[in-house]
Amino acid sequence: MIPASLRALLDATDGQRRADWAGREVWLAREPWGELAVSLQGAQVLHYLPAPGAAPAEGSLPFAGAPAAGASQSPEGLVPGGWLWVTPTPQALPGAIRGGIPLCWPWFADERTADESPDHSGPMHGPARKADWRLDAVDEHEEGVELHLSPLERLHSQLVPRAVIQANARRLHVELVTEHVGETPVKITGALHSYLAVADAQACRIEGLAGARYLDKLADFAEREQQGELGVRGGLDRIYHSNAELILDDGRRRLRIARQGSDSAVVWHPGDDLPADTPAEAGRHFLCIESANTRLDPVWLVPGAQHLLGTTLSLASDP
């Protein structure tokens, strides 16, 4: 589900091009394999939709395909279509866009280290999601596309990040690679903060977490164990200590979420307590399932080493 204005830009795209959306430069593709939209602010994927017929049928899904020509938009300005969700009322620059797959780097939430932010004032989720990134390369890849991006400015004294985004008719894959180019070991956390489009967050089920230990951020990080599979009811903000493949079932689509380099799966929905940039009706239609490194699995990088944090989305019906 994406804002109607972004949908209109995609509709006017034949092949690949750059455009302006919400004050940000975006890279758009509308090709035989499907659609992709990426914001150069934050190297943030905003939209992915495999072409109808290119991927296996999903049944009758209200949000599975692009809207029919002339379909009316909801009052909030969101239109169905795609696996990701973007708020129809994003913050103005230099704020970050809520939606798609923001890159949280080099720390998750407020888990900054003293090195990174000596006065503890660094932004929530790190500077990468608000920074300007450059598109270094666009390659054809497995009958789809592969994008390489890097930040325009240095974001850390010892670490250099880059992002790789692969999209084809079957899957979306995003990876955030951190290279240590300095002299002393550095501890990092971070997240690929995926906002997944769902019919109704409060009717979603996530498979793959039964028996996993988690930190409940809404209960002062109390440690708990997941009893059975997770059914979302109300607001939740949890860090699961798990590297398992997950399936998000919203009753209409079963999305497989694989993670690489991540032993923390963050599951977040604010319930009725929505952020200021999210209208009530729109807020029902996302659920965040994040491929993360958190206080449960921070990564110590030594000089010369690199770390890859990744996520791969595909349909659970696909092999």
Ligand SMILES: O=P(O)(O)OC[C@H]1O[C@H](O)[C@H](O)[C@@H](O)[C@@H]1O
């Ligand atoms: O509002 P943001 O800075 O984008 O953060 C949104 C959310 O991100 C993560 O999922 C955290 O676990 C939440 O505690 C936080 O509220």
